Amino acid sequence: MGKKIVCFCEDLTEEDILHAIRMGYDDIETLKRYAGFSTGPCQGKTCLMHVLRLLGMEKKLKPAQLRLTTQRPPVDSVRLSVLAGGQE
Amino acid sequence: MRVIVVGAGIMGLSIAYNLAVRGAEVIVLEGRYPGSGLSVRAIGGVHSQWRDEREIKLAMRNRDTLEHLSGKLDFNIPFRQDGYLVLATTDEELTQLNENAKVQRSLGLKTASLSREEVSRGFPMLDTSSIVGGTLSKDDGSIHPFSVVFGYWKGLLDNGGKLLRPTIVKQLQPKGEQVWELETDQGAYEADAFVLSAGVGTRSILQSSNLDMPTVTFRHEMLATEPLKFFLKPMIELYRDKLYINQSLRGEIICHIPRAESDAKETRSTLEFLEDAATKLTGIMPSLRAAKVLRSWAGLVETTPNSEPICGNIGFGNLWVALGSSGKGIMLAPIIGELMSEAIISGEPSADLQPYVPQIIVNESPH
Numbered sequence: 511m512g513k514k515i516v517c518f519c520e521d522l523t524e525e526d527i528l529h530a531i532r533m534g535y536d537d538i539e540t541l542k543r544y545a546g547f548s549t550g551p552c553q554g555k556t557c558l559m560h561v562l563r564l565l566g567m568e569k570k571l572k573p574a575q576l577r578l579t580t581q582r583p584p585v586d587s588v589r590l591s592v593l594a595g596g597q598e
Numbered sequence: 599m600r601v602i603v604v605g606a607g608i609m610g611l612s613i614a615y616n617l618a619v620r621g622a623e624v625i626v627l628e629g630r631y632p633g634s635g636l637s638v639r640a641i642g643g644v645h646s647q648w649r650d651e652r653e654i655k656l657a658m659r660n661r662d663t664l665e666h667l668s669g670k671l672d673f674n675i676p677f678r679q680d681g682y683l684v685l686a687t688t689d690e691e692l693t694q695l696n697e698n699a700k701v702q703r704s705l706g707l708k709t710a711s712l713s714r715e716e717v718s719r720g721f722p723m724l725d726t727s728s729i730v731g732g733t734l735s736k737d738d739g740s741i742h743p744f745s746v747v748f749g750y751w752k753g754l755l756d757n758g759g760k761l762l763r764p765t766i767v768k769q770l771q772p773k774g775e776q777v778w779e780l781e782t783d784q785g786a787y788e789a790d791a792f793v794l795s796a797g798v799g800t801r802s803i804l805q806s807s808n809l810d811m812p813t814v815t816f817r818h819e820m821l822a823t824e825p826l827k828f829f830l831k832p833m834i835e836l837y838r839d840k841l842y843i844n845q846s847l848r849g850e851i852i853c854h855i856p857r858a859e860s861d862a863k864e865t866r867s868t869l870e871f872l873e874d875a876a877t878k879l880t881g882i883m884p885s886l887r888a889a890k891v892l893r894s895w896a897g898l899v900e901t902t903p904n905s906e907p908i909c910g911n912i913g914f915g916n917l918w919v920a921l922g923s924s925g926k927g928i929m930l931a932p933i934i935g936e937l938m939s940e941a942i943i944s945g946e947p948s949a950d951l952q953p954y955v956p957q958i959i960v961n962e963s964p965h
Contacts, residue, residue, distance in 0.1 A: 534755075537631050537763075539630075539631045540631045540632060543633070543638055543744045543748075544744070549822075549893075550825075551824055551825075551892060553892055553893055580895075582867060582893040582894060582895050583867050583869075583872075583893070583894055584872075584891060584893070584894070587824060587890035587891060587892050588872075588891050589887070589888060589889070589890050590823070590876045590879060590880050590886050590887055590888075590889050590890070590891060591876075591880065591887035591888065592876075593872050593873050593875075593876035593877075593891065594873070594876040594877045594879075594880045594881075594887065595873075
C-alpha cells in the first residue's frame, strides 16, 4: 500500500502520526511539537484536520472533544521587508 | 521518598527526572501539556557569557551535562555548539563585554574579543555599520527546547516517575509545622517534599498560602521565518537591543525580543513586535528582507530583580521553589535539576545553589 502523507511540509505519513500518538504524545499541542506538523510553510492549513481526525479515531474522541492548536499570526506569510518598511 | 513536582516545564522535568534516577517516587502535575508555559516557546540559546564568576561556573557545568544528555535520556537532543556571538553597538557595551570575557577566560573559557573588522570578516551576512565589536564563545550554542522537554519526560517515565496532565493546582495548604498539602482539581496530595517549578504559575500558588516572591512577569515575543538554506552559524545576541537570533535545524530564522512588563496572563502576539523585529532583523542581516515570516508567538517570563534564578527550600518545611528567571531556565535546567534533586533527597541545601536560595515574602504567618 502506498504512503498516506498527511503533512507535506514535514513529509509526515499517517503511520508517523499514529506512532507518535501511541508513544504517548497524545494531545494535539504535544503531538504537533513532537511530530512537527502545522509548523511548516502551510502552518497547519493542509495537515491539522487530518491529524485531528487521526487523533480522534485513535483516542476514540468525538469531534467536539478535539480542539485546535493555538493559531498564530500572520494568517498568510509576510515578507520581512513589508513589515520593516522601506524599499523592496 | 515521595516528591510532588508542580509544572512540567524544562525545570520541573529536569528536577523530576533527577529525583527519579536517585530513587525518589516522583509525580509531576501539569495544568496543560508538558512545556506549555515557556519551555516550548523558547528559542534555545545556551551560553556562558556571563559577568558573574559563579554564574559562569554554573554555565560551564551545565554545558558538560548537556553534552551527555542525549545518551543519558536515550533521546535525541540536538545541542549545537555552533558558537554564541554577542554584538555591541556602543564602546561602553563593548568595554563591558570585553571585561566579562576576561572573567570567562580566567575560568578557562575561550571567549574571543572581536573588533568590528573581525566581525565583518568572520560573519559576512551581518551589516556591521552599527556594530563596534563583540565577543564570541565557540563552544556555546543552542538546544532544541522541545527535545529537552520530551527527553526529560521520557527519562522520568523510564525511571518509574509519573506525569499527570491535565491536573490543575488550586491551593497550597499548611498542615502542621513542617508539612504542606496541595489541593488540585483531581484531589489533594501529600508528599515528603513539594517542588514548585510552574514558571509564572509559581507565584500564584505561593500566594494561595500568603507567601510571595519578588518577581515580575515580562511578555517576550518570538517569530519564525520560512526555512532557508543554512547560513547562520553562531547564535547572535544584540547586547543593547536584547535581540536574539538563531537558525533552527530546519533552517527557519528564529528571533526573540523581550517586550513589556505584563501583569496579565497575556500571550497574544502583536503587530508592533513583528514590525520592530523585522526592522532590527533586516537591519543587522539585510539579506533577510526577502524572507517570509511564517508565525509569531509569545511567552511569559517570570523575572527576578537581579535576573538570577531562584532555587532552593523556601525555609518552611518541605517546600522548594525552582525558577529560571529571564529565560535562564532553558539554559540552566540540566545542572539545576541535578543540584536541586541532591538537595531535596539529602534535605541539605546545595552549596552550589546557595546564592539562589528563595527570598520568600511572608504576608502573614503561614501556620
